[in-house]
Amino acid sequence: MDHEQASAATKHFSVRSAFSFLLVGGLATALQYLLTAIMALGFGVPPVRASAIAFSISAVANYLLNARFTFKSEKSHRETLPRFAITALAGLLVNTIALAFLLSIGLNVVISQILSTACVLLWNYGVNSVWTFRNKKARDLAP
Numbered sequence: 001m002d003h004e005q006a007s008a009a010t011k012h013f014s015v016r017s018a019f020s021f022l023l024v025g026g027l028a029t030a031l032q033y034l035l036t037a038i039m040a041l042g043f044g045v046p047p048v049r050a051s052a053i054a055f056s057i058s059a060v061a062n063y064l065l066n067a068r069f070t071f072k073s074e075k076s077h078r079e080t081l082p083r084f085a086i087t088a089l090a091g092l093l094v095n096t097i098a099l100a101f102l103l104s105i106g107l108n109v110v111i112s113q114i115l116s117t118a119c120v121l122l123w124n125y126g127v128n129s130v131w132t133f134r135n136k137k138a139r140d141l142a143p
Contacts, residue, residue: 020070021125028062029117036113047109048100051116055095059088062124071133083132090127091120 035054039045045053063084067073073080095116102112 017070017129018125021066021128022121024062024065024070025121025124027065028058031061032058032117033113040109047113048096048103051099051113052092052096055092055120056088059084059092063088066128067133071128073133074135075133080132084128087124087127087132091124094123095120 032051032054035057036047036050039050039053040047063081067077067080067084098116098119099112102115103109107115
């Protein structure tokens with residue numbers, strides 16, 4: 001792979017995209033935590049269920065902001081939204097399994113959610129960078 005191919009293939013792995021992804025993810029996470037707290041503390045919804053519901057809602061905001069600002073996607077929503085949804089559903093599974101596991105070993109719900117979120121963050125950035133929003137030129141140049 002020559003320099004041009006490597007540059008195109010790693011376009012979405014940049015300091016700018018990582019910073020933007022963290023910012024957008026932070027906003028989505030804040031929304032998730034707020035909704036989780038409201039449901040769990042305000043309405044008595046079990047924490048894992050409340051987190052799963054809140055995660056799903058925040059995923060919509062996450063998609064729109066990442067498509068527009070983080071990855072500056074020129075692809076149609078018809079192409080990227082299903083990929084993002086698959087990635088988010090897998091992220092939901094990662095979040096739910098991690099949270100349930102961490103709670104089962106006796107960790108505090110807040111600590112458990114923070115650790116679960118870290119797992120999902122790594123998953124989502126990697127998959128969205130190389131699959132969901134990857135530009136066609138980079139994909140076409142990959143060996």
